Amino acid sequence: EAAQDQRDGIDRSGNAKQRLAQGKITLDTTQRREPADDMDQRDGKGAQDAAVLREDAAFVVNVPSRTVVTALDQTEMKQRVFTQIDSAMRL
Numbered sequence: 001e002a003a004q005d006q007r008d009g010i011d012r013s014g015n016a017k018q019r020l021a022q023g024k025i026t027l028d029t030t031q032r033r034e035p036a037d038d039m040d041q042r043d044g045k046g047a048q049d050a051a052v053l054r055e056d057a058a059f060v061v062n063v064p065s066r067t068v069v070t071a072l073d074q075t076e077m078k079q080r081v082f083t084q085i086d087s088a089m090r091l
Contacts, residue, residue, distance in 0.1 A: 008032040009066065010039065016059070016068040024073040025057045034091050039063050042087055051088040053077075060085065 010032075012020070019025060031054075038052050042063045049069075052059040058072045060082065072080060082088070 009036045010061075011065065011067040013067055013069050016071045019071040019073075024075075025071050036066070038089055038091065039066055042089075045087070047087045049085045051082045051085050053088060053090045058082075 020027065034052070034054075038050075039061060042050050047063045050061050050063055052061055056074050058077045058080075060069045060072075061067065062069055
């Protein structure tokens with residue numbers, strides 16, 4: 001996992017790592033870069049905490065620390081309300 005973090009330039013919290021390890025959310029090489037690229041764009045606009053939405057998953061990220069705080073699969077996305085975010089983007 002640490003090698004992946006270095007390759008894509010982002011960290012993952014323990015919660016995010018656990019959710020990704022459950023296998024409900026997949027991240028290939030290109031998909032691992034999407035949150036990193038998105039954080040670059042948001043950082044330039046002063047974002048702090050953001051929701052990154054895909055068709056099959058959502059990620060809450062802390063932009064300044066470049067950390068994926070949590071990951072939600074499609075079922076979990078329907079049951080959650082995102083709070084304390086200052087931006088959102090659909091990939």
